[in-house]
Amino acid sequence: MAGQLSIAKALNEALRKSLESDPKTLLMGEDIGKLGGVFRITDGLQKDFGESRVIDTPLAESGIVGTAIGLALRGYRPVVEIQFDGFVYPAFDQIVSQLAKMHARALGHVKLPVTVRIPYAGGIGAVEHHSESHEAYFAHTAGLRVVSPSNAHDAHWMLRQAIASDDPVIFLEPKRRYWDKGEVGDAADLPLHDARIARGGTDATLIAYGPMVKVCLDAAAAAQEDGRSLEVVDLRSLSPVDFAALEASVKRTGRAIVVHEAPVFLGMGAELAARLTERCFYHLEAPVLRVGGFHAPYPPSRVEEAFLPDLDRVLDAVDRSFAY
Amino acid sequence: MTVKSTARARKKAAPAVPDNLPAGSGAQPELIQLLTPEGERVEHPDYPLTTTPEELRDLYRDLVLVRRFDAEATSLQRQGELGLWASLLGQEAAQVGSGRAMRPGDYAFPTYREHGVAWCRDVDPLNLLGMFRGVNHGGWDPNEKNFHLYTIVIGAQALHATGYAMGITKDGTDDAVIAYFGDGASSQGDVSEAFTFASVYNAPVVFFCQNNQWAISEPTTNQTKIPLYRRASGFGFPGVRVDGNDVLACLAVTRWALDHARSGNGPVLVEAFTYRMGAHTTSDDPTRYRLAEETEAWRAKDPISRLKAHLDREGLADEAFFASVEAKSEELGLRVREGVRSMPDPDPTLIFDHVYAEPHTLVDEERAEYIAYAASFEGGENL
Ligand SMILES: Cc1ncc(C[n+]2csc(CCOP(=O)(O)OP(=O)(O)O)c2C)c(N)n1
Numbered sequence: 257m258a259g260q261l262s263i264a265k266a267l268n269e270a271l272r273k274s275l276e277s278d279p280k281t282l283l284m285g286e287d288i289g290k291l292g293g294v295f296r297i298t299d300g301l302q303k304d305f306g307e308s309r310v311i312d313t314p315l316a317e318s319g320i321v322g323t324a325i326g327l328a329l330r331g332y333r334p335v336v337e338i339q340f341d342g343f344v345y346p347a348f349d350q351i352v353s354q355l356a357k358m359h360a361r362a363l364g365h366v367k368l369p370v371t372v373r374i375p376y377a378g379g380i381g382a383v384e385h386h387s388e389s390h391e392a393y394f395a396h397t398a399g400l401r402v403v404s405p406s407n408a409h410d411a412h413w414m415l416r417q418a419i420a421s422d423d424p425v426i427f428l429e430p431k432r433r434y435w436d437k438g439e440v441g442d443a444a445d446l447p448l449h450d451a452r453i454a455r456g457g458t459d460a461t462l463i464a465y466g467p468m469v470k471v472c473l474d475a476a477a478a479a480q481e482d483g484r485s486l487e488v489v490d491l492r493s494l495s496p497v498d499f500a501a502l503e504a505s506v507k508r509t510g511r512a513i514v515v516h517e518a519p520v521f522l523g524m525g526a527e528l529a530a531r532l533t534e535r536c537f538y539h540l541e542a543p544v545l546r547v548g549g550f551h552a553p554y555p556p557s558r559v560e561e562a563f564l565p566d567l568d569r570v571l572d573a574v575d576r577s578f579a580y
Numbered sequence: 581m582t583v584k585s586t587a588r589a590r591k592k593a594a595p596a597v598p599d600n601l602p603a604g605s606g607a608q609p610e611l612i613q614l615l616t617p618e619g620e621r622v623e624h625p626d627y628p629l630t631t632t633p634e635e636l637r638d639l640y641r642d643l644v645l646v647r648r649f650d651a652e653a654t655s656l657q658r659q660g661e662l663g664l665w666a667s668l669l670g671q672e673a674a675q676v677g678s679g680r681a682m683r684p685g686d687y688a689f690p691t692y693r694e695h696g697v698a699w700c701r702d703v704d705p706l707n708l709l710g711m712f713r714g715v716n717h718g719g720w721d722p723n724e725k726n727f728h729l730y731t732i733v734i735g736a737q738a739l740h741a742t743g744y745a746m747g748i749t750k751d752g753t754d755d756a757v758i759a760y761f762g763d764g765a766s767s768q769g770d771v772s773e774a775f776t777f778a779s780v781y782n783a784p785v786v787f788f789c790q791n792n793q794w795a796i797s798e799p800t801t802n803q804t805k806i807p808l809y810r811r812a813s814g815f816g817f818p819g820v821r822v823d824g825n826d827v828l829a830c831l832a833v834t835r836w837a838l839d840h841a842r843s844g845n846g847p848v849l850v851e852a853f854t855y856r857m858g859a860h861t862t863s864d865d866p867t868r869y870r871l872a873e874e875t876e877a878w879r880a881k882d883p884i885s886r887l888k889a890h891l892d893r894e895g896l897a898d899e900a901f902f903a904s905v906e907a908k909s910e911e912l913g914l915r916v917r918e919g920v921r922s923m924p925d926p927d928p929t930l931i932f933d934h935v936y937a938e939p940h941t942l943v944d945e946e947r948a949e950y951i952a953y954a955a956s957f958e959g960g961e962n963l
Contacts, residue, residue: 557714562928
């Protein structure tokens with residue numbers, strides 16, 4: 257399989273491999289059959305694996321997740337597709353009240369290997385409810401693993417690992433990166449919950465995940481020209497967070513900036529900043545800064561650029577960090 | 581039209597359809613029709629409708645203008661002026677018929693495809709395009725024309741409509757509400773919950789389901805095993821299936837349903853049996869999941885040519901009338917085209933407007949920070 261693949265294709269291949277290797281794996285979702293999903297992530301899979309393994313569901317998200325829980329109780333490994341980020345909320349109760357908690361309630365006697373795939377976040381000029389970043393809601397809920405790949409290799413392997421996991425996994429796909437291509441290797445080189453140094457650097461650490469990793473890499477490249485060496489850590493897993501990797505990086509650089517699309521207030525960045533402050537207080541040259549969305553609904557597409565962190569906003573935060 | 585008695589309404593709750601239609605037999609349950617695809621007027625005992633020639637011509641004009649508006653929006657999307665468009669092509673009769681059945685005090689809760697209903701509620705068509713262009717999330721005051729904002733989250737508005745109708749009951753007025761949704765939406769929990777609330781509280785709400793046969797790529801058979809209108813009986817209220825391509829039947833049935841609801845008899849489910857002639861939205865490719873023959877078969881039932889055939893057959897409109905409609909349609913097309921092209925991008929500080937009704941320190945702080953940041957760029961001072 258090795259070669260250059262788009263993230264979309266890498267995910268499609270991961271689903272195919274998972275369906276091939278385990279007859280208990282099922283795909284469920286709206287329009288995932290003939291249409292191949294609105295983003296074509298399941299393209300061709302119903303044709304090859306049949307309608308009983310690649311299931312076009314009725315248009316009901318609570319139903320999709322709720323029945324996936326039942327199928328998992330019966331020994332299946334459902335991978336459900338939520339069509340767009342903003343449509344996961346009708347399933348929110350099933351996810352946070354049921355999916356997340358059942359393993360603990362059953363004292364470990366039942367396992368819920370359900371993967372919930374969600375194309376998330378903005379940058380594609382969509383109408384409302386098609387650009388939301390809701391990772392904090394899920395990461396806030398114990399019992400769920402939450403991950404988000406940023407490149408084709410991780411997309412492929414993290415999805416296979418998520419499907420193989422006996423825990424429920426919220427798998428957030430950065431939809432605006434679906435068409436970005438990258439090399440997909442033959443093996444997973446990191447466990448699902450490990451962070452990855454996407455670019456080494458010495459002067460400050462940029463922490464990002466999913467769609468913002470590319471923005472941070474671009475910012476680091478631009479900063480290099482100005483003589484600043486920025487390290488970019490791709491979090492990959494939002495629950496659990498690989499704090500050891502973050503701590504090591506921040507202790508080396510002395511500065512940290514967390515970048516995400518979701519509103520800053522009570523977002524992932526708040527948790528990361530608090531923990532890094534606790535763990536690295538005496539190594540920090542500046543407070544941990546955050547760059548993200550505003551405390552406002554995701555705006556109409558013609559002004560989404562003002563909402564979304566871009567290279568300039570990241571570099572502006574870097575400047576602020578150095579100004580301390 | 582007079583209000584029907586409760587007894588009569590109850591009669592509708594048990595439609596004359598066998599309970600177990602053989603799957604795939606093609607058997608069609610009762611479809612209320614007042615105008616055949618050939619344009620012939622037929623009578624239905626339960627849904628009498630008297631129309632003047634002028635009313636028929638008005639309906640025709642509505643259908644043509646609504647279609648023109650929709651076509652214009654589709655091409656504006658192709659030209660990059662709109663980010664997305666959800667076409668109503670083929671569903672004009674269902675929307676105009678139901679829209680014209682409403683009284684001024686009635687209230688409509690649409691999905692994202694009810695451009696024809698908006699037309700009937702006298703909402704400026706340009707207002708509908710802001711959301712699709714990406715300059716706003718709604719763009720009109722719902723209370724001005726009793727036409728709520730478009731709802732994208734499937735089925736959510738069915739509950740809002742029901743709650744609004746419950747409010748009407750509390751206020752003791754004789755207004756009624758229509759909740760629009762699709763066949764796909766009928767699977768959502770919110771829609772079932774709306775049915776339950778409306779039924780239990782006898783809310784004056786008409787659930788108007790446009791069954792256009794598809795929910796993106798999924799046929800109605802992926803949502804239900806029984807004809808949708810029959811869902812209603814399980815919740816204890818009447819359900820009716822109407823020919824959704826027949827504007828007269830849609831008008832008569834919806835008027836009856838609204839009157840039923842406003843008279844204290846509780847909700848009605850109207851299933852308008854129609855067809856989405858175009859793609860789900862401009863991002864969709866229907867050739868991946870449906871056959872051209874199916875679309876062609878429905879073309880023969882076109883709502884506009886059917887009414888035109890009737891006007892011609894009965895000699896109710898002359899050349900001059902059709903020419904005037906054509907001229908109006910051109911005028912509308914031009915207005916929409918120019919209006920969209922000159923629709924300015926909003927100021928980015930729009931992000932912070934209206935997040936809350938009362939001042940909120942976090943939003944104020946972020947707005948100030950944003951303004952300072954934007955001003956730090958060259959040319960950004962005038963924000
Ligand atoms: C809760 C929710 N899930 C999924 C979607 C994505 N989506 C938008 S329209 C649509 C199909 C709706 O079909 P139907 O209810 O039949 O209405 P139609 O579009 O055919 O008028 C889907 C799945 C959504 N908007 N909201």
